[in-house]
Amino acid sequence: MKQVEDHYKLSTQYLNVTYVNEKTNTETVALQNININITDGEFICIVGPSGCGKTTLLNTIIGFVKPSKGTILLDNEKVEGPTKDRSMVFQTPSLLPWRTVFKNVIYGVEIQNRDSDETRKLAYDYIEMVGLKGFENSYPHELSGGMQQRANLARALTVDPSLLLLDEPFSALDAQTREFMQQELLRIWSETKKTSIFITHQIDEAVYLADRVIVLGARPGRVVDTVDINIPRPRKLNIKRTPEFLKHSDHIWSLIEKESS
Numbered sequence: 001m002k003q004v005e006d007h008y009k010l011s012t013q014y015l016n017v018t019y020v021n022e023k024t025n026t027e028t029v030a031l032q033n034i035n036i037n038i039t040d041g042e043f044i045c046i047v048g049p050s051g052c053g054k055t056t057l058l059n060t061i062i063g064f065v066k067p068s069k070g071t072i073l074l075d076n077e078k079v080e081g082p083t084k085d086r087s088m089v090f091q092t093p094s095l096l097p098w099r100t101v102f103k104n105v106i107y108g109v110e111i112q113n114r115d116s117d118e119t120r121k122l123a124y125d126y127i128e129m130v131g132l133k134g135f136e137n138s139y140p141h142e143l144s145g146g147m148q149q150r151a152n153l154a155r156a157l158t159v160d161p162s163l164l165l166l167d168e169p170f171s172a173l174d175a176q177t178r179e180f181m182q183q184e185l186l187r188i189w190s191e192t193k194k195t196s197i198f199i200t201h202q203i204d205e206a207v208y209l210a211d212r213v214i215v216l217g218a219r220p221g222r223v224v225d226t227v228d229i230n231i232p233r234p235r236k237l238n239i240k241r242t243p244e245f246l247k248h249s250d251h252i253w254s255l256i257e258k259e260s261s
């Protein structure tokens, strides 16, 4: 019999994560009964008060953290640990300083023993797509913060993951670069159509990027609302000043405020 979740790219069912500190014999319930269904090609943002379990959720989806209860299905397969079908972009650029941009971008496929003419071509294509053409032979210290995050994104995409996970990738950037990178990310996403899950503390970033914003409540982390962002695409940065955009932002703010008080 076919499962109900068959048509979802990713589905979490009653997902619970409890961290156990064996030294103090204490437990922290980080996630409680998280049920999320994401369809192929969707852009999902996750917001919530500090410490509500956003990073834990991503780490569980990528397979770094084991659920205490519940399941995660990716393409109808149970997630049992990290595999090459998921790529993560972290808060701070994690480029290897002794490798050039190109060598950093192919690093992901290299450690998966998939370095080939085909993956090298893919690396060049993604370097061009993220706007780093001409910088293939530059070293990380020769790049700005925004350019380093572009290289990280190219590396994550070159692995050709079926799911792209982004944990506050623009938080270290200045406000102007951050806005520009948001616009760039949407352009890249519209070209690749990778299912993406993006964590952010900035409500306006979430509303600008997402098809749906999942709002997590304070500890234990649980879903308090899922907000559909039905603003047409492509989205220019000036939509951030429209009443529709501000209505969504205010709504999400009020949900988080309630959870933080």
Ligand SMILES: Nc1ncnc2c1ncn2[C@@H]1O[C@H](COP(=O)(O)OP(=O)(O)OP(=O)(O)O)[C@@H](O)[C@H]1O
Binding pocket: 019, 020, 028, 029, 030, 048, 049, 050, 051, 052, 053, 054, 055, 056, 057, 219
């Ligand atoms: N490895 C760990 N061991 C024990 N507790 C942990 C561990 N990682 C996270 N926690 C706890 O789990 C809860 C959720 O943490 P998590 O980092 O997932 O939250 P977050 O929403 O990403 O936080 P922030 O917004 O501040 O980055 C917190 O109470 C945190 O202290």
